[in-house]
Structures are given as C-alpha cells and as structure tokens.
Amino acid sequence: xxxxxxxxxxxxxxxxxxxxxxxxxxxxxxxxxxxxxxxxxxxxxxxxxxxxxxxxxxxxxxxxxxxxxxxxxxxxxxxxxxxxxxxxxxxxxxxxxxxxxxxxxxx
Numbered sequence: 720x721x722x723x724x725x726x727x728x729x730x731x732x733x734x735x736x737x738x739x740x741x742x743x744x745x746x747x748x749x750x751x752x753x754x755x756x757x758x759x760x761x762x763x764x765x766x767x768x769x770x771x772x773x774x775x776x777x778x779x780x781x782x783x784x785x786x787x788x789x790x791x792x793x794x795x796x797x798x799x800x801x802x803x804x805x806x807x808x809x810x811x812x813x814x815x816x817x818x819x820x821x822x823x824x825x826x
Contacts, residue, residue: 738783738811745822746770749778749807751815760787763807763815770823772807773798777824784811785826 747770755762761784774797776786788808789796799805815821 738777738785740777740779740783740824745779746776746825747772747823749821749823751817751819751821754815754817757808761809761812761815763809763813763821765804765807767799767801767803767805768820769801771798771800772805772823775826777826778807778809778813779822779824780813780815780819782811782813783824784809784813786810786823 748768749763749765749772750768751763751765753764755764763778772786772789774786774789777783778786786807787810789799790806790808791799791803796805813821
C-alpha cells in the first residue's frame with residue numbers, strides 16, 4: 720500500500736482481517752487517557768497499570784490491534800512498565816474511548 724493511499728484513508732490489510740488473541744491471560748493493562756488517529760493509525764495515550772508492554776503485543780478493546788510502536792516522551796522505546804505514561808501506536812483499530820482500561824496480550 721502506498722504512502723498516499725495510507726495518508727488519505729485507504730484500507731489497510733489489518734482492516735480486512737480480524738486479529739485473533741490466542742493467549743488466555745493478559746500480560747498487562749493500559750488505561751487510555753486520549754485517542755488519536757494519526758496518518759491512518761490509531762494512537763492511544765495513557766498509563767500502564769500493570770505488566771510490561773512491548774511492540775508486537777496485542778491490545779484488546781472492542782476489537783484487537785497489534786502494537787506497532789511505543790513512544791515515551793516523544794521517543795521510541797523498547798518497552799514500558801507499571802506507572803509509565805506512553806503512547807501506543809497501533810496497526811488496526813480497537814475503537815477504544817477515553818477512560819477505557821484495555822488488556823494487553825503477548826503475541
């Protein structure tokens with residue numbers, strides 16, 4: 720998919736296929752404070768309530784999405800832990816709302 724089609728809201732591969740959660744127990748929880756849609760990606764800003772979260776993990780709201788990138792203080796980080804305030808940049812859409820607490824699953 721080209722840059723322009725992503726920029727102007729073209730469908731992504733993750734829009735057509737449903738992301739499956741295969742883990743039974745969540746490895747963490749993330750409290751959503753703000754939701755943004757930037758360059759066709761859903762971005763969740765909030766606080767890690769429990770666990771360690773890595774890119775590649777899945778976050779589950781009304782729908783599930785894969786964590787593409789994690790930023791803390793506007794810099795990419797390898798992981799976040801309890802109490803960290805961070806932005807999760809997702810592949811896919813969770814349809815999360817401000818105030819939701821989402822479960823995070825290992826991929």
